[in-house]
Amino acid sequence: MSDLLERLRGRGWRMTAQRRVVAEVLDGDHVHLTADEVHARAVERLPEISRATVYNTLGEMVTLGEVMEVATDGRAKRYDPNAHRPHQHLVCGRCGAIRDVHPAGNPLADLPDTERFGFTISDVEVTYRGICPNCATTA
Amino acid sequence: MSDLLERLRGRGWRMTAQRRVVAEVLDGDHVHLTADEVHARAVERLPEISRATVYNTLGEMVTLGEVMEVATDGRAKRYDPNAHRPHQHLVCGRCGAIRDVHPAGNPLADLPDTERFGFTISDVEVTYRGICPNCATTA
DNA sequence: ATCCTACGATAGACATTGTCTAAGTCAAGT
DNA sequence: ACTTGACTTAGACAATGTCTATCGTAGGAT
Numbered sequence: 494m495s496d497l498l499e500r501l502r503g504r505g506w507r508m509t510a511q512r513r514v515v516a517e518v519l520d521g522d523h524v525h526l527t528a529d530e531v532h533a534r535a536v537e538r539l540p541e542i543s544r545a546t547v548y549n550t551l552g553e554m555v556t557l558g559e560v561m562e563v564a565t566d567g568r569a570k571r572y573d574p575n576a577h578r579p580h581q582h583l584v585c586g587r588c589g590a591i592r593d594v595h596p597a598g599n600p601l602a603d604l605p606d607t608e609r610f611g612f613t614i615s616d617v618e619v620t621y622r623g624i625c626p627n628c629a630t631t632a
Numbered sequence: 633m634s635d636l637l638e639r640l641r642g643r644g645w646r647m648t649a650q651r652r653v654v655a656e657v658l659d660g661d662h663v664h665l666t667a668d669e670v671h672a673r674a675v676e677r678l679p680e681i682s683r684a685t686v687y688n689t690l691g692e693m694v695t696l697g698e699v700m701e702v703a704t705d706g707r708a709k710r711y712d713p714n715a716h717r718p719h720q721h722l723v724c725g726r727c728g729a730i731r732d733v734h735p736a737g738n739p740l741a742d743l744p745d746t747e748r749f750g751f752t753i754s755d756v757e758v759t760y761r762g763i764c765p766n767c768a769t770t771a
Numbered sequence: 772a773t774c775c776t777a778c779g780a781t782a783g784a785c786a787t788t789g790t791c792t793a794a795g796t797c798a799a800g801t
Numbered sequence: 802a803c804t805t806g807a808c809t810t811a812g813a814c815a816a817t818g819t820c821t822a823t824c825g826t827a828g829g830a831t
Contacts, residue, residue: 543810567703583751592749596742600758603735610731611765612722619739620757626750682781
C-alpha cells in the first residue's frame with residue numbers, strides 16, 4: 494500500500510470527504526482504474542459523490558504530479574497512483590489487464606539527435622502489448 | 633508518397649469511390665489525422681461521403697494491417713499510413729504536432745523475463761513527449 | 772451489355788467519455 | 802462561531818465513436 498493520501502496531505506492539499514475517498518480508492522499497486530470505475534467505487538463509500546468531482550479530483554492529482562494518466566487503449570483514460578516511481582506498462586490485448594513493469598536501460602538515450610527534429614524531449618512512455626497467461630490458456 | 637492505395641488494391645480489396653478517397657487523403661509521410669479530419673478532407677473531394685463510412689474504412693485498413701492506430705493524447709485516435717515501416721512517435725505537448733521517429737535498439741530486449749508476468753509480448757509502442765522548436769520559441 | 776446479389780454506404784439515433792456552468796456547501800483560518 | 806473562497810453538485814453540453822435499418826453499387830454471372 495503506497496500512501497497517496499499521506500502524500501497529498503503533506504502538500505497542504507485541502508482535504509474533503511470526496512477527495513479522501515478518491516485517494517483511498519485509487520491507492521495500491523498495479524491499480525489502473527478509469528474515471529468511471531473510480532466513481533463507482535467511490536459511490537460505495539460516499540453515495541452522494543458526483544461524477545464531476547471525481548473528474549476534477551483526478552485531474553488535480555495529475556496536475557500535482559501524484560497520479561499518472563495512462564491512455565493504453567484509446568478508450569477511457571486510466572489513473573495510476575504510482576507517479577513517484579517511474580515505470581512503464583504491459584497490456585493484454587484481449588482482456589485489457591495492465592501490469593506495471595520496469596524495463597532496463599533508458600529509451601531516451603536510444604533516440605539519436607538526428608531523430609529529434611529540434612524537440613526538447615522531457616518524457617518517454619513505453620507500452621508493451623501482448624497476451625496475458627490467463628487469456629493464452631482460455632484461447 | 634507511399635502507395636497505400638496500391639497496397640490495398642493488391643490485397644483484392646473491393647474498391648469504391650469512398651474507400652479510394654479515404655486512402656488518398658491518408659497517404660503520405662508524417663500523416664497522423666483523426667477520423668474527423670480524414671472525414672473533413674474526404675468531403676472536399678466527395679461531398680456525400682458519410683462519417684460512418686470513414687470510421688468503417690479506417691477500421692478495415694487497421695484490421696488489414698495497412699494503417700496504424702495511434703492514441704497519443706487520450707483524445708481522438710489518429711491514423712498513420714506507415715504501418716509497414718516500424719517506427720515510434722514524438723509528440724509536442726503544447727501544439728500536438730507528431731513526428732515519426734526511428735529509435736536505435738530494441739525496447740523489447742530491455743524487458744527482463746522477471747518483468748513479463750508470463751505475457752507473450754508481441755509489440756512495443758514508444759511515445760516521446762516534449763516541446764517542438766516552434767512552440768519553444770513562441771513561449 | 773445487362774442483370775443479380777452480396778457487400779458497401781448512408782443518415783441518424785444511440786453510447787461512452789469528458790467538460791462546463793450556476794448555484795449550493797463546507798474546510799479552515801480569524 | 803463566523804466568513805470566505807475553495808469545493809461539490811446536478812445536469813446540460815460537447816466530442817468521439819458505434820450501431821441499425823435501408824438504400825446503392827461493384828463486379829461477377831448470364
